[in-house]
Amino acid sequence: MRPRSGSPLVIGLLPLAFLAAFFxxxxxxLFVEGFRFGPDEIGGVFSRxxxxxxxxxxxxxxxxxxxxxxxISLPLSAVVGRYRFRGRSVLLxxxxxxxxxxxxxxxxxxxxxxxxxGLADRFGNSAAVIIAAHVFFNVAVVVRTVGGYWRxxxxxxxxxxxxxxxxxxxxFRHVTLPRLRPAILAATSIILLFTMTSFGVVLxxxxxxxxxxxxEIYRFALNRTDFGTAAVLxxxxxxxxxxxxxxxxxxxxxxxxxxxxGATARPRPRGRQWLGIAAAVVPVMVFLTVPMSALVERSFxxxxxxxxxxxxxLTDRPPLLPVDGVTxxxxxxxxxxxxxxxxxxxxxxxxxxxxxxxxxxxxxPSRAERAMGWVLDVGLLLPLGTSAVTLGFGFLVALDEPxxxxxxxxxxxxxxxxxxxxxxxxxxxxxxxxxxxHVREAAAALGASPSVxxxxxxxxxxxxxxxxxxxxxxxxxxxxxxxxxxxxxxxDRMTVPLAIGQLLGQPGQQLRGQAMALSTILMxxxxxxIMIIDRNDRAGVL
Amino acid sequence: MVLRFGFLRFRFLRFVRLxxxxxxxxxxxxxxAAACGSxxxxxxxxxxxxxxxxxxxATAIDRDVDVAGTTIRLATHGSFALSDDTLAAFTEQxxxxxxxxxxxxxxxxxxxxxxxKDNPTADVLFGIDNAFLxxxxxxxxxxxxxxxxxxxxxxxxxxxxxxxxxxISYGDVCAxxxxxxxxxxxxxxxxxxxxxxxxxxxVTQDAEVSSPGFAFLLATIAKYGEDGWEDYWRKLLxxxxxxxxxxxxxxxxxxxxxxxxRSIVMSYASSPAAEVLFADPPVDEPPTGVLFDxxxxxxxFAGILAGTDHPAAxxxxxxxxxxxxxxxxxxxxxxxxxVVEDAMLPGVFVEHAALASDPLTLDPxxxxxNREDWLDQWAxxxxx
Numbered sequence: 001m002r003p004r005s006g007s008p009l010v011i012g013l014l015p016l017a018f019l020a021a022f023f024x025x026x027x028x029x030l031f032v033e034g035f036r037f038g039p040d041e042i043g044g045v046f047s048r049x050x051x052x053x054x055x056x057x058x059x060x061x062x063x064x065x066x067x068x069x070x071x072i073s074l075p076l077s078a079v080v081g082r083y084r085f086r087g088r089s090v091l092l093x094x095x096x097x098x099x100x101x102x103x104x105x106x107x108x109x110x111x112x113x114x115x116x117x118g119l120a121d122r123f124g125n126s127a128a129v130i131i132a133a134h135v136f137f138n139v140a141v142v143v144r145t146v147g148g149y150w151r152x153x154x155x156x157x158x159x160x161x162x163x164x165x166x167x168x169x170x171x172f173r174h175v176t177l178p179r180l181r182p183a184i185l186a187a188t189s190i191i192l193l194f195t196m197t198s199f200g201v202v203l204x205x206x207x208x209x210x211x212x213x214x215x216e217i218y219r220f221a222l223n224r225t226d227f228g229t230a231a232v233l234x235x236x237x238x239x240x241x242x243x244x245x246x247x248x249x250x251x252x253x254x255x256x257x258x259x260x261x262g263a264t265a266r267p268r269p270r271g272r273q274w275l276g277i278a279a280a281v282v283p284v285m286v287f288l289t290v291p292m293s294a295l296v297e298r299s300f301x302x303x304x305x306x307x308x309x310x311x312x313x314l315t316d317r318p319p320l321l322p323v324d325g326v327t328x329x330x331x332x333x334x335x336x337x338x339x340x341x342x343x344x345x346x347x348x349x350x351x352x353x354x355x356x357x358x359x360x361x362x363x364x365p366s367r368a369e370r371a372m373g374w375v376l377d378v379g380l381l382l383p384l385g386t387s388a389v390t391l392g393f394g395f396l397v398a399l400d401e402p403x404x405x406x407x408x409x410x411x412x413x414x415x416x417x418x419x420x421x422x423x424x425x426x427x428x429x430x431x432x433x434x435x436x437x438h439v440r441e442a443a444a445a446l447g448a449s450p451s452v453x454x455x456x457x458x459x460x461x462x463x464x465x466x467x468x469x470x471x472x473x474x475x476x477x478x479x480x481x482x483x484x485x486x487x488x489x490x491x492d493r494m495t496v497p498l499a500i501g502q503l504l505g506q507p508g509q510q511l512r513g514q515a516m517a518l519s520t521i522l523m524x525x526x527x528x529x530i531m532i533i534d535r536n537d538r539a540g541v542l
Numbered sequence: 543m544v545l546r547f548g549f550l551r552f553r554f555l556r557f558v559r560l561x562x563x564x565x566x567x568x569x570x571x572x573x574x575a576a577a578c579g580s581x582x583x584x585x586x587x588x589x590x591x592x593x594x595x596x597x598x599x600a601t602a603i604d605r606d607v608d609v610a611g612t613t614i615r616l617a618t619h620g621s622f623a624l625s626d627d628t629l630a631a632f633t634e635q636x637x638x639x640x641x642x643x644x645x646x647x648x649x650x651x652x653x654x655x656x657x658x659k660d661n662p663t664a665d666v667l668f669g670i671d672n673a674f675l676x677x678x679x680x681x682x683x684x685x686x687x688x689x690x691x692x693x694x695x696x697x698x699x700x701x702x703x704x705x706x707x708x709x710i711s712y713g714d715v716c717a718x719x720x721x722x723x724x725x726x727x728x729x730x731x732x733x734x735x736x737x738x739x740x741x742x743x744x745v746t747q748d749a750e751v752s753s754p755g756f757a758f759l760l761a762t763i764a765k766y767g768e769d770g771w772e773d774y775w776r777k778l779l780x781x782x783x784x785x786x787x788x789x790x791x792x793x794x795x796x797x798x799x800x801x802x803x804r805s806i807v808m809s810y811a812s813s814p815a816a817e818v819l820f821a822d823p824p825v826d827e828p829p830t831g832v833l834f835d836x837x838x839x840x841x842x843f844a845g846i847l848a849g850t851d852h853p854a855a856x857x858x859x860x861x862x863x864x865x866x867x868x869x870x871x872x873x874x875x876x877x878x879x880x881v882v883e884d885a886m887l888p889g890v891f892v893e894h895a896a897l898a899s900d901p902l903t904l905d906p907x908x909x910x911x912n913r914e915d916w917l918d919q920w921a922x923x924x925x926x
Contacts, residue, residue, distance in 0.1 A: 034657040050921070104790055111795040111802070125784075204787045208748045208924050219750045222649035224917060225656065225677050303823040319820070320623045320875060322642075393657055400661045407615065407643060407663065498620070504790045505621050506877060507799060507813045507830075508820020 007450070008353040008365070012372045015350035015421075018342075019379050022414055026394030027386070033397050035221075035231030035390075045232045051216075055236070058212040061127055061202075062195040065134035069191055070184070072135065072287075073142035075280035080143055081150025083277065084266040091281065092147075093530040095288060096140040096471060100479035100526045102497040103200025104504060105519045106133060109291035110205060125207040133201045136291070138194060139284060141472070142187045145427055148468045149183035150176075151266065152431065152461075181255045182430035189248040190426050193241065193385040200481070213237045217387045234390045241385030245378045252377075252429075253358045292523065299516035310510075310517035318514050320502055323494050325518055329525060332495040335409060336477035339416035343473035346417070347424025348466060350376045352454060354425065355432035380425055383418040391415065409493055416480050420473025427469035431462045471533050475526060496522050592907040593676035596686075596704035603687055603846075609855040610637025616859065617644045617664035617847070619651045623875040624868075632862045638855045647788075648674060648753050655847065656681045665850040666859050668710060671840045672701060672903070673756055676910035679706060684845035687857050691864035694882040699841055701906055707843035710863050713878035714811040714898045715757035716837040717744070718830045720798040723805040732765060732836035735806065736777040745784040745796040746808040749920050752788040753840075758808050759920055760909065761838035764902035775923050785924060799830070811837060812877040815895035819874070828894050837898035842878065 045051050080092060098106065110133055157179070161171040197214045206215070213233055221230035269277055302309035314325030321328070357365045357373025365373070383391065395415060399405040405414070435458060443453045459466075481497045496518055503515040622642070629640050643664050644651055652674045655667055659681060670678050678684065684706035692700065692708065699709035717735070719728055726739040735744050747755030762771045784804060786792035794800035797807040799817070814828035821828075844863055846856040862868055869880035873891045880887075 030657075033660075050925070107791060107795075111791065203751065204791050207787060208750065208785050208921065222647070222653050223750050223756070224914065225649075225653050225674075226914070227653075227657075317626070322623070393654070396654055396658050396663065400658075400663075404661075407641065501790075502620060502623070504794055506820065507793060507809070507816040508822070509799075510820040510822035512794065512800075513822055 008356045008369050009372060011349050012353040012369075012376060015346045015353070015376055015380060016372065018346045018421075019376070022395075022399075022418055023379070023383050023386075023391075026398035027390065029398035030390065030394040031231060031235075034393065035227050035234065037228035037231045041228035041232050045229055045236075050211075051233075054211045054213060054216050057127075057210060058196055058214070059240075061130055061134070061210075061212065062192055064127075065131045065138070065195040066188055066191045068131060069135045069138045070142060070188065072284055073139045074146065074184075076139070076143050076284050077147040077150060079277050079280050080147030081153075082266060083269045083273070085268055085277075089531055089534050090527075091285075092144065092534060093527045094285070095143050096475055096530050097292065097523050097526050098137050098288060099140055099472070099475040100522060101292075101519060102479055102481055102500050102522075103204060104481075104501055105295065105515070106136065106291065107201065107204035109295055110136075113291055113294060125205070125209060127206075127210060129205045130202055130210060133205055134191075134195045134198060136288060137198075137201070138191045139288065140475075141190050141194070142184075144468050144471065145187040145190070146180060146183045148427065148464055149430060150180060152464065153179055182252060182434065185248065185252055185255060186426040186430055189245070189252075189381070190384070190422060192244060193381065193422070196241065196244075197237070197385050197387060199388055213240075214387050218389050221389050221393070230389070234387055237385070237387060238382070241382060242378070245381050245385070248381075249374065249377045295516050296520050296523075299513060299520045302510075302513050310513040311521075313510075313514050314517055314521075318503070318511075320506060320511070321494065321499050323499075325496075325499070325514075325521065328494050328496045328499045328518070329521060331409075331493060332478055332497070332522070333525065333529075335412050335416065335495065336474050338410075338413035339420055339477035340470055340474040342413060342417035343420030343424050343477075344466065344470050347380070347421045347469055347473070348428060348459075348462075350380055350421070351425050351428035351432055351462075352458070354429050358433060377425070377429075381422045384422045391418070412493065412495075413477075416477035417473065419476050419480065420469075423472035423476065424466065424469030427465045427472070428462050431465040432458055435461055467533055471530050474529060474533070478522065478526060592703075592905075593679045593910055594702045594704065594906055597682070601686075603685065603853045603857050605854050605857060607854045609852070609858055612637075612852050612855045613639040613641060614666065614850075614852050614855045614859060615641045615643050615664035617651060617655065617662075617667045617669075618642055619644065619648050619669040620646060621876060622669065625871050625875065628868055628871045631867050632859065635862070636855075636858050638858060640859065649751075652677050655683055659683060660849060662847040662849040665847055665852050665856040666844060667847055668844040668863070669842055670707065670845065671753070671842050672906050673753070673760065673840070673909055675701060675707065675843065675906040678845070679704070679906075680910070683848060685848050685850070685853060685856075687846050687853075687860060689857070689861050689864055691861050691882070694864065694884060696881070696883065699881050701841065702843075707845040708860050708864070709841050709881045710844050711872050711876065711878040712839060712841040712881060714837040714839055714901050715754045715761070715808065716811045716898060717806055717833040718797075718809040718813050719806045719833065720830055722829065723798050725805070728831055729806065729833050730835060731833075732762070732774070734833075735783070736774065736781050738781070740781065740806065742782040743804055744778070744781070744806040745786055745792045745802070745804045747789055747792050748785055748787050750917055754789055754808050754810070755785075757838040757840055759916065760904050761836050761902045763916065764838070764904050765836055772919060772923060775920065779924065806833070810877060811897055812873070812879070812891065812895040815873075815890050815893075816877050818894050819890050832896065834896070834898045837901045839898070839901035839903050840878075841881075 076095070080088065110129060114129065158171050158175050161175045162168070166174065196212070198212070199214045199218065202210060202212050203215045203218070211219075213236065217230050217233045217237070220226045220233065299310055300306045300308070317324045323331075353369070354373045354377045357369045392415070395411060396406060399411060405411045439457060440453055443457055444450075448456065479497060481501065500515045500518050503511045503518070633639055644654065646654070648669055648671060651667065651669050655662065655678065667683070679702065686705050687708070688705040689708055695709055699712060701707075701709070717729070721728070725743060729735060729740065734740060746758050749755045749759040762774050765771075766774045784796050786796055789809070792807050793809055796802035796804045798805055799807075811832050811834070814830045814832060817828040817830050818825060844860055846853060846860065850856050864882055866882065866885055869882045869885040872878060872880045872885075873895075874888055877895075879897065
């Protein structure tokens with residue numbers, strides 16, 4: 001039987017082609033053409049004590065970072081998910097800002113904070129700093145994924161539990177927490193991948209003594225030009241990530257149940273609830289905003305007093321940069337918007353397939369549908385868990401034919417969207433999966449075709465989740481440094497993170513001030529764009 | 543609870559059996575890739591005494607072609623910068639447009655060039671230095687080209703006997719110190735860095751990651767010899783020297799200039815000039831000084847990438863890189879020195895930058911042959 005248009009098999013072709021062309025093919029080409037290895041390299045890697053230490057530290061720091069992030073972000077997610085109050089959207093935008101800050105800026109902010117608090121000797125180059133920085137970056141993943149999901153939950157089951165005599169804690173433990181599991185799992189998987197392959201934070205804050213597989217690949221591939229060893233390490237990393245994703249995909253299918261989603265009006269907090277909210281919000285916000293405000297403060301310091309001098313300098317072409325700050329910012333935003341558009345297109349299509357392939361047996365997703373759903377579910381997350389060096393080199397080796405994409409800016413948007421897709425998929429799939437089957441069946445009974453059901457019912461219900469995914473895809477592209485640094489620094493390709501890196505690359509306080517001004521502009525631009533995207537949410541299901 | 547756990551495990555086992563079918567092809571693919579790799583291994587071996595020896599008689603580049611209207615690409619590292627009108631002058635003279643690609647560090651530049659050798663992303667590469675030179679030469683990255691402008695360049699910079707790379711700029715990697723925060727008199731030799739009085743004062747960079755970090759490792763090997771450098775590093779670490787990842791985190795993190803509390807940092811002999819030029823508020827004298835003992839000399843080269851479709855235009859760009867227009871523009875943009883003898887140094891360089899009178903160097907072939915071992919030994923000392 002030929003698949004009908006609008007069937008998951010047809011929709012799945014787009015993300016499948018994307019995955020094949022921009023992930024599988026570049027990696028395969030790299031391993032065939034450049035990253036060659038034989039038994040010597042394999043033996044060499046596994047016999048080094050350094051490898052085992054690195055592998056252990058990779059897993060250890062990822063698990064601890066993820067656990068700490070979850071612990072401190074869940075209360076914040078509750079606040080965002082359950083209440084409606086002034087400043088909520090600012091709060092949501094603020095937690096997302098760390099995501100776009102270039103690692104070099106965050107790392108120096110962390111180092112400077114440690115120095116100022118006199119803790120540098122105790123915590124400099126320690127695992128604790130790495131974990132703190134990972135938490136700083138990832139709070140947003142939990143707050144937005146879990147908080148957003150929470151917001152769309154109909155809270156009648158909780159009310160029923162309360163009426164039946166459950167206290168608030170029991171109702172949370174036995175009713176809400178199980179219902180949140182899909183979102184928590186999605187956030188966990190993203191953060192685990194992110195921290196397992198985090199590069200800049202580990203390299204800059206960990207120093208030579210704290211390496212992960214990701215930094216080892218960098219060391220061997222770039223500075224030793226030992227491609228064989230880098231290849232073995234990259235494969236170890238890929239296999240580990242694949243294992244993680246397989247388990248995750250399986251768990252996610254088991255744990256999701258149909259949910260009643262709908263427009264539950266979220267109350268404004270009253271009286272003592274404010275205390276609880278303050279307790280959840282204030283410590284996290286202090287932790288997030290101290291490094292950020294140190295950066296803003298530095299950006300205004302010039303000539304021994306405070307002024308706009310560093311900002312004014314950016315409107316002309318500052319020394320050492322091929323363009324002025326405004327051009328760099330517009331380049332950055334252009335690439336990030338393109339990357340976001342690709343990520344949303346690919347991610348939503350994939351989410352539809354993944355969600356429908358895991359539907360209950362009586363809805364009969366075919367064998368082919370299930371296989372495609374599984375491949376997309378695991379495959380599209382892999383890039384997030386693949387080392388940036390491997391991906392960057394893969395692009396360089398592979399994307400020269402039939403059209404040489406390498407000198408174009410499209411390659412930057414493609415590389416960035418590859419990292420953005422997982423965020424869209426992880427935000428949208430749990431929502432699509434949880435849509436109550438009755439709604440779909442009712443529409444079908446009234447004569448709606450599957451594609452109408454999708455367009456008129458599923459996607460509108462998933463709209464806020466798509467927004468969440470879009471925000472991350474945008475933010476992650478805006479702050480992205482690795483892939484960009486491989487491909488371009490012509491004036492039309494100079495992005496803000498690249499410019500910041502270049503300004504910080506020579507001595508002089510003036511350059512530092514200008515770099516901080518650029519970082520501040522990046523932060524403000526992020527907050528504005530995120531608030532615009534979030535605004536669309538208001539009329540939606542929330 | 544127990545029941546549910548058992549249920550999960552049961553489902554998981556069934557799932558594993560199911561997915562094994564999918565994992566098997568992946569494992570097979572990995573193995574095939576591995577096998578492909580080991581076959582070709584032998585061909586990569588190059589048997590030459592020194593990598594800088596000429597491989598074969600160079601085929602001359604035909605300069606008698608019309609290059610006007612071509613666009614060529616220049617692959618560089620992230621520290622590359624020029625004034626606006628410099629490349630514009632080249633386009634005006636020759637009709638050749640230049641696009642820049644790449645923004646990683648020197649290691650990224652060389653590795654990318656090796657991986658894309660068959661279909662390079664650029665026509666000319668600038669930024670391979672003496673520490674990486676043999677990597678590029680052994681991989682046959684470059685076409686031989688002897689620029690007529692080389693007559694104006696002192697012989698000491700022409701390291702490649704086969705003329706595959708052309709020296710463009712050079713500089714010295716030296717320790718810098720912050721005058722006002724030094725615990726004692728300014729250090730005068732590398733030995734002072736291991737003295738008790740400078741405990742906890744020095745920060746250098748990761749030799750496996752950073753170009754100045756690797757240069758300092760080479761400097762200690764050149765100065766203390768194969769038998770002495772490891773001992774020096776052990777003393778350095780025992781004296782609480784810090785190792786930052788890269789130049790940025792050392793200079794702008796641990797060093798006083800960046801708000802840190804260490805007063806001696808591995809940087810460049812020209813760094814004080816940048817401290818004056820980019821000072822805020824303006825200053826007459828730099829706050830930093832240079833330790834001229836134990837400086838390692840870095841020479842940066844340009845070369846025509848072997849896969850280029852525009853060898854004549856690429857050669858024109860190499861010639862232009864040795865012109866006074868280009869050479870005079872180097873110091874204030876990249877804070878290194880021009881190689882041609884008739885270049886003019888800007889005032890701030892004359893006053894506040896300097897070169898070591900007796901810089902340390904190592905032969906590129908020696909560096910290449912020992913790099914792995916040295917880095918392994920270095921890592922072992924640092925990780926201990």
